[in-house]
Amino acid sequence: MPGKYPGDVKTREHHPTVDLGASRTREQLTSRLVNRATALAAFKESHHRHLDLLSQACEGHQLDLIRKVRLYTPPTQREGPRRTHILEELMTDYLAAAMAMLGPAQNRHADPAAWDRLHAELGIQLPPDYRIVVDAFAPIQINGHLYLCHPATKQWNLGQDIRGQIEAWSEVPWDDLDLDADEDPRQLFGLDELSFGTRNGLWPIASTDRGETIFLHAATDAPRLLVNYDETWAEHRMSFAEWLYCYLIGEDMTGPNSAAFYPGPVQLRRLPMSADERPEPWYGPDRGM
Template structure:
C-alpha cells in the first residue's frame, strides 16, 4: 500500500520548514471549530507558502503574506454568498449528497473548508466526510463541476502531480521532470525563489 504522504514529500524534495508553528495551527483550528487533516498540515509546514508547478498554491497560517487563515476566511465568505449550486446537475455532482450534508456551508465545522486553489480556477476543500471517507477532498473545477474524492489530501496531491484528473473536468496535465516550486519573498513585490524537487524519472 502506498504511503502517499511520504510519496509527496519524496517528490517535492528537501523540506523548507520555514514557518512550522504548532501555535498557528491551534489558533486557526480554534477559529474554524475543527481540526484540519494531519497530512495537509504536514505538507504545508514542510513547504508553504509555495506555488507548485506554476499553478497550485499552498498558504501557511504563520505567514504574513499568503496567510492561510486570511485566505480561508475570504474564500469561505465569497463562496457562502455565491450561487455554487448553479453548476449542480444531479446527485452525482452535488456536494450536499456526497458529503451527506443537508445544507452546504463554507469555513464551518460541518461544512467545506478551503485548502488550496489553482490559478486555473479550481478550488480544493476538505469535508468531514466524502462518499463516507473521513476528511476527504472536494473540488470545484474551473468549469464549475463538483467532484468528491474519498481519499486523504496527500493522495489527492500525489495524483494531481502525476497528471491525473484531480482538479475538475479535463484537468489532468502532467509536467515531466522534477516538480517546480516557487517560494514568494517575505517582502511583497520582491522576486520569488525557485527550486526543483528531485528527478522523478517521469
C-alpha cells in the same frame, strides 16, 4: 460570460465548463496509469534501504517501527508482519511519496502555536498530512499552479485565505441558481446542506491559478475532498497527501481532463513576501518521469 461560482481568490478567473460526462480516452488512461506506475517504481527504488529496515523490524517484531508506515492500508491487509504486506504499506504511504517528489522539507515557518491558534479559530482540526506539507514548504506554488498558504505568515496567511474564500462561497445563492444535477454538489455528493466554514461543511484548504478550489469536507471521519473547477465538481475519498501525489503524477484531480502534468522534477516557487520580491523557482529530485 461569468460563471455561477466564485473563482480562485487570487485570480477570480473563470474557465470553460468541463463536461462531467466526458470519458477519458484509452490513450489518456493508459498514459496516466504508466505515470503512476513509473512514479511508484522510482519511489520504491529510492526507499529500498527503508524497506530492508522494515523487513528486519518485521522479523524482530519491532511493531512500533512497523506502525509508522501503516497509514492507509486496509485492516484486512494487516494480518501478520510479512514483507509483502510492508511493501504494500510502503507503496501506499502517499505522504512519503509526495514528499519524495518535492524534496527535503524546509520548515521555514513551522510553528505549532500558529496551528493551535488557527484550529481554535476555525473550530476544526486540519489533517496532519496537510499540516506536514504546509509546514514543509508553504507559502508555496507547486507544479506551476497549486498554492498553499501558511498559518504563521503575515502574507499568504492560511487563516485569512480560508476566511476570505468562505465568505465568497457563502454568498453564492445556491437555491436560486438554475443548476443541472451535474452542477449541484448537493445532488452530486448526497449533501444534506451546502455550507462553508461550518463543523459539517466545506473548508477551502488550497487553490490554483486555474480557478480550482480544493475543499476539505469536515463532516466525515474518513478523508474526503471536494474540488470545484468553475461549474465542475469532483469528489476524492482520500487524504490530502494522496490527492497531492496523484495531482503531481498527472491524474485528473479537479475534474475530467483536468490533469496538470509536467515531465521531469516538480517545480516549486516560494510566494513573494513583499511587493518587490521575485522568488526564483527550484525543482524537486528526479522522479523518473
